[in-house]
Amino acid sequence: MTSLLEIKNLVKTYSKQPEPALDDVSIKVEKGEVVVIIGASGSGKSTLLRCINRLVEPNEGEILLEGENILDPTYNVNVLRQNVGMVFQSFNLFSHLTVIKNLTLGLTKVKGIPIDEATNVAMDILERVDLADKADNYPAELSGGQQQRVGIARALAMSPKLMLFDEPTSALDPELVGEIISIMLSLAKEHMTMLVVTHEIGFAREAADRIIYMDKGKIIEEQPGNKLLTDPQHPRTKQFLQRIRK
Amino acid sequence: MVTPYDIIAAFFHNVYLSLVSIYVFFIQYAPLLWQGFLITLQISAFSIMFGVVLGVFAALMKISSNVILRSLATGYIEIFRGTPLVVQILFIAFGYPLLLQNVFNVNLVAGSWNNPTGFWKAIMALSLNTGAYQAEIIRAGISSIPKGQMEAARSVGLTYGEAMRHIILPQAFRIITPPLTNEFINIVLNSSLVILIPVQDLTFWGNQIVSATFRVMETWTIVGGLYFSMTLLLSRLFQYLEEKYRIPGVGFSTKGGTPRLA
Numbered sequence: 336m337t338s339l340l341e342i343k344n345l346v347k348t349y350s351k352q353p354e355p356a357l358d359d360v361s362i363k364v365e366k367g368e369v370v371v372i373i374g375a376s377g378s379g380k381s382t383l384l385r386c387i388n389r390l391v392e393p394n395e396g397e398i399l400l401e402g403e404n405i406l407d408p409t410y411n412v413n414v415l416r417q418n419v420g421m422v423f424q425s426f427n428l429f430s431h432l433t434v435i436k437n438l439t440l441g442l443t444k445v446k447g448i449p450i451d452e453a454t455n456v457a458m459d460i461l462e463r464v465d466l467a468d469k470a471d472n473y474p475a476e477l478s479g480g481q482q483q484r485v486g487i488a489r490a491l492a493m494s495p496k497l498m499l500f501d502e503p504t505s506a507l508d509p510e511l512v513g514e515i516i517s518i519m520l521s522l523a524k525e526h527m528t529m530l531v532v533t534h535e536i537g538f539a540r541e542a543a544d545r546i547i548y549m550d551k552g553k554i555i556e557e558q559p560g561n562k563l564l565t566d567p568q569h570p571r572t573k574q575f576l577q578r579i580r581k
Numbered sequence: 582m583v584t585p586y587d588i589i590a591a592f593f594h595n596v597y598l599s600l601v602s603i604y605v606f607f608i609q610y611a612p613l614l615w616q617g618f619l620i621t622l623q624i625s626a627f628s629i630m631f632g633v634v635l636g637v638f639a640a641l642m643k644i645s646s647n648v649i650l651r652s653l654a655t656g657y658i659e660i661f662r663g664t665p666l667v668v669q670i671l672f673i674a675f676g677y678p679l680l681l682q683n684v685f686n687v688n689l690v691a692g693s694w695n696n697p698t699g700f701w702k703a704i705m706a707l708s709l710n711t712g713a714y715q716a717e718i719i720r721a722g723i724s725s726i727p728k729g730q731m732e733a734a735r736s737v738g739l740t741y742g743e744a745m746r747h748i749i750l751p752q753a754f755r756i757i758t759p760p761l762t763n764e765f766i767n768i769v770l771n772s773s774l775v776i777l778i779p780v781q782d783l784t785f786w787g788n789q790i791v792s793a794t795f796r797v798m799e800t801w802t803i804v805g806g807l808y809f810s811m812t813l814l815l816s817r818l819f820q821y822l823e824e825k826y827r828i829p830g831v832g833f834s835t836k837g838g839t840p841r842l843a
Contacts, residue, residue: 427729441737475830
């Protein structure tokens with residue numbers, strides 16, 4: 336059986352940096368799996384996520400989504416992005432659109448769903464993230480935590496096969512992190528396939544089927560469950576975990 | 582003997598006579614001024630419309646990754662904001678048909694695309710001129726939108742064009758409404774230069790009336806007032822639109838109520 340996502344020997348070098356941002360990275364993600372990537376800033380975690388929905392074009396390697404190479408020039412990048420939801424560190428909500436329009440835009444323009452139906456779908460998802468009462472508000476009128484919940488809802492609205500989370504809680508005040516984590520945990524329970532870059536060790540411990548530690552564009556260590564947290568093997572992983580636990 | 586009473590009476594009598602004569606004068610020449618007013622209004626409206634379209638395309642070309650599109654946009658912008666509008670008007674009015682005839686061997690037909698009427702030549706010149714300025718204003722607006730907006734739009738599955746149309750440009754235009762209004766007002770005022778073609782606009786009729794009546798002050802006051810009424814209407818309209826489409830919680834209102842931060 337093919338994996339939902341298979342990354343083979345991915346290399347990305349930015350033109351102005353001598354060191355590659357991604358150096359021969361290979362990952363497999365099965366359907367329903369929650370994979371957490373941890374690592375210091377600049378380790379290539381975000382670049383990796385961005386390669387998966389081609390916001391960044393890798394230089395070498397293959398990315399297979401359900402067995403199809405998405406880096407193939409003939410592969411329709413807009414179809415790919417419908418199947419891969421992305422949640423950003425800085426939310427990136429469409430600031431001139433109300434919450435509900437943030438969700439329905441993709442449904443109507445990309446999927447061609449009529450606006451009435453799209454609004455129903457969007458309202459259901461807003462209820463899931465407990466923001467139905469904010470449907471007609473603008474993003475600037477919401478708290479950070481509420482904005483990120485809209486960010487997650489916007490990605491979920493497209494019913495993606497894979498959700499990418501790029502440090503979804505890093506821009507939030509500590510007391511707002513919990514509401515995002517609990518939504519992510521409930522998604523994990525519903526067997527949404529998720530690839531999560533985060534510094535929230537708590538989320539990793541509770542939800543991860545696998546944890547990957549990255550440093551300087553390379554995968555240093557990969558362990559099932561939370562073995563990487565409880566029993567790290569590589570000295571650099573141990574060092575990193577010690578640093579963030581202090 | 583002349584009393585102070587006589588002086589005051591004479592003054593008011595003169596004022597009365599002037600007002601009557603200005604009134605008679607105005608009634609007499611109002612149809613011509615109105616005709617010119619409408620021509621100026623039409624030329625300005627068409628030039629604003631075509632100018633925005635040109636400006637959007639030139640701005641998008643200038644930020645394109647395609648070097649040919651980028652060079653075309655840069656060339657267009659530099660030429661049209663680097664030469665006098667008068668020269669552009671004269672070139673399009675008299676040079677453009679000759680260029681087509683002598684260089685491209687086109688048979689000129691008056692009133693067709695290759696030798697349009699003065700009215701359309703005026704719109705061509707003004708649109709091309711303002712398009713170049715607007716391109717840079719629009720480009721500044723696009724640049725002011727955080728990169729994450731485009732990334733989020735693309736990650737939802739919108740194409741580049743859809744993302745520009747539904748996400749980036751609507752936000753950019755909200756930001757650039759004040760400088761765009763400047764540019765629109767400039768079009769209305771600069772349209773007075775089309776008298777050189779000649780087009781029978783408001784300034785043209787003002788000039789004719791002055792030649793015929795020698796009423797210099799009255800005529801140019803009325804003409805100036807008519808231009809002012811157009812630009813005032815325009816600036817009010819765009820201020821209204823700016824407030825109407827203001828994103829709640831974003832930016833500063835022109836209606837006051839901005840908290841003064843210490």
